[in-house]
Amino acid sequence: MEKEMMKQKFGLPPMPQIATGSAGKGRNFKRKKDYSPIYWDKYFENKHDVITASGDSFCAYECGKEGPVLFFLHGGGFSALSWALLSAEVTSMVKCRCMAVDLRGHGDTVTSDDLDLSAERMSRDVGDVLTSLYRDDPPPIILVGHSMGGAIAVHTAVQGLVPTLIGLAVIDVVEGTAMDALSSMQSFLRGRPKIFDTMEKAIEWAVRSGQIQNLQSARVSMVGQLKSLESGETGSHELEHYHGNSSDMITEEEELEQEAEDGSSSAQSPQPSGSPSPSLLSPTSAGTGCLNHRYTWRIDLSKTEKFWEGWFEGLSKKFLSCPAPKILILAGHDRLDKDLTIGQMQGKFQINLLPQCGHAVHEDLPDKVADILANFMIRQRVTEPLQHFERSIPGC
Template identity: 50%
Template sequence: MELRKNLLTNRLPPSIRGVGDNNMATSLQKKTSRKQQHDFSPSSWTKYFDKSEDVEIQKNKFRVYRSGTEGPILLLLHGGGYSALTWSLLNEELKSRVVCQTVAIDLRGHGNTITENDDDLSKDTLAGDIGHIVDKLYGDEAPPVVLVGHSMGGAIAVHAASGGLIRSLAGVCVIDVVEGTAMQALASMQSYLRGRPKNFRSIEHAIEWAFRSGHTRNLDAAKISMPGQLKNLLTGTIATNELTEEGIATAETCTFSNIETSTVDTILEEEDVDEELAKSKLKENHFKIPGPSSHNDVHDRQAPMYTWRIDLSKTESHWPGWFQGLSDLFLNHIQASKLLLLASINGLDTDLTVGQMQGKFQMQVLTRCGHAVQEDTPDQVADVLASFLLRNRLTTAHGDFNLSFPSC
């Protein structure tokens, strides 16, 4: 009888059991506390790449991040709005699987790259930049080069490869970009861009937004990738340059931690501030520059400190050129081995469906990831890429890495 009484008691609601509102409040506090356990502090790129350098081509300086000294070169091209640091986690996973060299590039108008015309993001200019960088780094002695591009970067990889701009081309991997679906998506792209926050009060706020909004579903990736996508409103400095090797922001940046999920919408509404107004307010000290604080302070009116490195809405004239004719170029004008990696099978258009059935390229569909496939599931992408390199006899495996087989 005593056992039955205890079982029945445990099934009753807290108020009936005599626990009362205090215990319910404690339970809510525990749930809130669990929400606040995320650490949104940024990470340094130095853990993931061996070095960075600026490749000078005429009056332009292209920032590249490099790892490895042996094996084929994987030339990593990020998507629009991202930076070379989007490849950080993938790079670490790849190095543990196969022998290879990696070169991740901040494309024109992105990251720490500085050019005479950052607004010229035409397919021919971007593809030409890639060819010039490879020639400058390796000359006539370049090892086999595999172009790996995500989204816009995947389109540019196809244009560079089909245009014969990479003399030692051995392979092309395109990540989550298909001509048909890309062209359809252009109509809603401006609406998507308007829906993003224009400014952020701190790097931490930007990382939190990226993670909670699904911009990247991997918090570790957001912590290393987001600083490369931001610039300081007052100084114009890329946020990556304000971090130490330990990833801690320097004194002029503002930091917040343990922000409740319920405050995110308020943060985004308050941060849609005119960039020029924000600069003037910062200079005049009319706004309080935030330092470390409790989450209660997020409702205070404070100046935004960071905005996007590139205003993608102003590049619209180049969007069609990136994607028009992409399927034909990928299928019929690239002689090297080809890999298409997608986040959804629904993204495949008719031409590519026929080409895949004819065995013209290898295709892999990954699940449980968003558009930023290389950030969301770096281990799975590394498995696919490593297997692609091994299957085409471009490298050798490290340790007991097992070759995976292509599948949908």
């Protein structure tokens, strides 16, 4: 009952369904799903560390060449990789750039105090990162945040920390329902697995539990939520090592194949002692051993409880007071509180509802969220469509 209430109030993952009877048996004949991790470069063009004036290092992923910047802020426990599919989608629709950052205490970001997750501190982080990135010539920026990140986006906007702010998009977070859910958050966190035997099992859990309903998105984004129990290294750093090694292996295999095509004989050019044979150089076989050990969560959210109320308290009024054009993307009607209902009736912001997804709206339906953001930018006349992109009528 408690978990069902959490789902209704805060869009938290539902309990996985267990198949029974003939329907469950029939699944044995289906092809096994691939839960292996996917590297970020299929969606982003660059990854780099942004060093702020205080010396903190924020991991950032980016794509797109021109236009306004969609600056993405992920939810609590997630990482910048949760924006991967959405970033690839929206940059194929309109002229824009995407920048996704691991917030303090998350992903591959390293700060002097990873435990300070107050709204004030993280808002300043956003301003500091933007200053380090663009100095005195920042481009037009649209802040886009999910859950906790949505709250931080609002705090950042209201404090005027983004001088070139031209838009604010908040995904599936509303003050009333968020505040109501806080009393049950510790119980929810205790109900999650604490250890995963492999990265594949973590990805499988995310999909089966409903935390991320889109398998492809889970395969790229769950990597950023984990760290190795043995080494303490983040899952994304581990995959970085594997990806580099796999690239070297593939290059070596291609060179061997090219030599064979040119008439070179393996007997005339034996492999060095101890070198792996081409049959062992595939990325799949290399990754199995590399990523098959135990993982836990990158951040222990239960230790951040003292900051929770500060994220959400007064959020609706702050959101409505922001002068920039605003959009609210929700997974259901029940998440609108009184202030937002009145604000919607007064036309103070655009609202889009995507009830066919879970709390991670942008991961479950990246194409639909990309379409919403693309149309939002076109309506505000801050960008232009690409190729055959067709504008759609905004949701209501």
